[in-house]
Amino acid sequence: MDIAIMGAGLSGLACAITLEQHGVTPHVYENRSRVGDRFVSAEVLFSFISRPVKDCIEYLSEQFHLYLQPLASVQNLLIYSPNAAASIDGYLGFTNLRGREQESFEAQLSRQLKTPITLNSQKSYEQLLREYTHIVMATGDADYGVKTNNFRKDFTVCIKGAMVEGSFDRNTVRAWLNYDASPGGYGYLIPISEQKANIVIAYSEHRTGVVRQMEPSWDLFKGLVEKELGQTLRVTDHFEISQYAVGICNEGRIGNTFFVGNCFGCIMPYLGFGQFASILTGVYAAYDLLGLGKYEELTAAIRQSYENSLVLRRSMEQLTNKDLDLVVGFLDGYWGDKLLKTSRFDPFKVASYLLRPYVKLKVGATS
């Protein structure tokens, strides 16, 4: 069995390490000049996203011997709508780094891999197919899936983010639900240190059928963040992504090709979380290759969770700023604690179950 892994990101590296742990050496191809050679950004692993797993870092370590160090634990989540705010306190998950830094998740994983990675790879999927018996598609995008009609693209998102300097609490993550700034989407602040943070807005590009310019939205959002923090933030680096595809593959495996990470459909349509699921799909593809399980069965829960999250997204997109005030007001106190912190059930599953008839009615009527 000759295995090529296309992409040395979270899912590709998790797959490669798992194979190595079981005595199989794959060949990892990365088209950039080094692992994580992209903008530096902060991301978050919330335990309410990964239920029933409460602590993703511990789970990856205990179950799969994948060792990751986060930046900090999240002890406070503040959510703002135009005229309401919710504060949820207690252990909620972790913040972590991505991109070029030594401590980014991809850099940490690459240090756990013994086999050298082939960098600056120009090899196409078709070339790899001729040279290897098995391919793991881990390029972090839907390009090949779309090309081969194996990806259901549900919507595209534009994302703008910046690294800012100011004064921050390392354990507090903030989120903004304000459709004047990010229509149908959201904005957030994740601290990297006491002096640095990442601020980001993300929203669906075609929600209103009109592609909005990002600049006015960004200025509005940055103003909201600065007002809330009572600080002027200095931008030191920024990035902008358009046409970021969110969708899911029809088949996780076609022939001897496995689709993992974002190629599988690991980005949760509501709130864009995908790290934990991406790592899991990498491990699960390795398990299938090793004869330890069936990829489609192992990924069934991730597929279901994608669909649940899509229902939530579709229903959130229907709301107005006034509705958002009600949602955020509801999350402040008992229900926020119950849903996001203390409870054992999956809030996306519950929300999807409750909202599905509403979405069918509203979206079904317009599509």
Ligand SMILES: Cc1cc2nc3c(=O)[nH]c(=O)nc-3n(C[C@H](O)[C@H](O)[C@H](O)COP(=O)(O)OP(=O)(O)OC[C@H]3O[C@@H](n4cnc5c(N)ncnc54)[C@H](O)[C@@H]3O)c2cc1C
């Ligand atoms: C701005 C932003 C914020 C996010 N925030 C969060 C968050 O807070 N929490 C969360 O859980 N998730 C978040 N996500 C989602 C998460 O980052 C992704 O789901 C996850 O990184 C996907 O892992 P992956 O392995 O599929 O792709 P990646 O980790 O992106 O890796 C793909 C790799 O493939 C390489 N590659 C691409 N094309 C080729 C090719 N042709 N040949 C060889 N190599 C190739 C790339 O260079 C890259 O190294 C965020 C995403 C973005 C964009």
